[in-house]
Amino acid sequence: MLHPASKNHWLDLLVGGWNFNDVTIIQNGSPLAIVQTNNITSYGNSTQRPSLIAGMNPCRSGRPQDRLSQYFNPKAFSITPPPTVGGSLPFGTAPRAVGCQGPGYANFDLSLNKQFHIKERIRAEFRAEALNAFNTPQFSTPNLTVGSWSTSTNSAxxxxxxxxxxxxxGFPRLIQLGGRVTF
Incomplete structure (x- = not known):
């Protein structure tokens, strides 16, 4: 900062002492592990993999906002039935992660600070901070359970x-203003 006695004191007061900060996080979505419920494999798990229907794509494309009611295609899966008496334990044909990605994450936290030199030993600071500055929605993982096998009706x-x-x-945009005087 310039000394208060300087000719440029008013210019320095106007344009000097600014500080801009940001924290930006941008991540791809994680792979989706589609499952079906019920322990029909006798291995102690409460879920197992369903079967993929040949020729059907389980993944959908487009903006997450446009896919909230059906983020992936559940009709691309069939429920794996339980074993028959004396038969082997069935396993679904779907891989652990079917190649579909969950919603990504993008967050921008910004702050703008201005420091003022008022007198020789007196300083002031103004702060403006915005968390999730662009109010970007962060969607949770979709419901990954396509169904189950009913032993009472013996059907999917x-x-x-x-x-x-x-x-x-997360949270919607949060804006915080603050000030501080140091003497």
């Missing part, structure tokens, strides 16, 4: 909520 029961994104992560 499909989950009507499969592929739906029903929540968000």
């Amino acid at each position: 029961v499909y989950n009507s909520g499969a592929g739906q994104v029903t929540g968000t992560l």
Whole structure:
């Protein structure tokens, strides 16, 4: 900062002492592990992999906002039935991660600070901070359970909520203003 007695004191007061900071996080979505419920494999797990239907693409493309009601295609999966008496334990044909990505994450936290030199030993600071500055929604992982096998009816029961994104992560834009005087 220039000394207060300088000819450029008013110019320095106007344009000097500014400080801009940002924290930016941008991440791709993680792979989706599509499952079906019920322990029909006798290995102690409450989920197992369903089977992929040949020729159907389980992944959908487009903006996450446009796919909230069906983030992936649950009709590309069939429920793996339980073993028959004396038969081997069935395993679904879907891989652990089917190649579909979950919603990504983009967050921008910004701050702008201005320091003022008022007198020889008196300084002031103004702060403006914005968390999630652009108010970007962060969508949670969709419902990954496509259905289960009903032993009472001996048939597949499909989950009507499969592929739906029903929540968000984080928080909306938060703006905070502050000031400090040091003497």
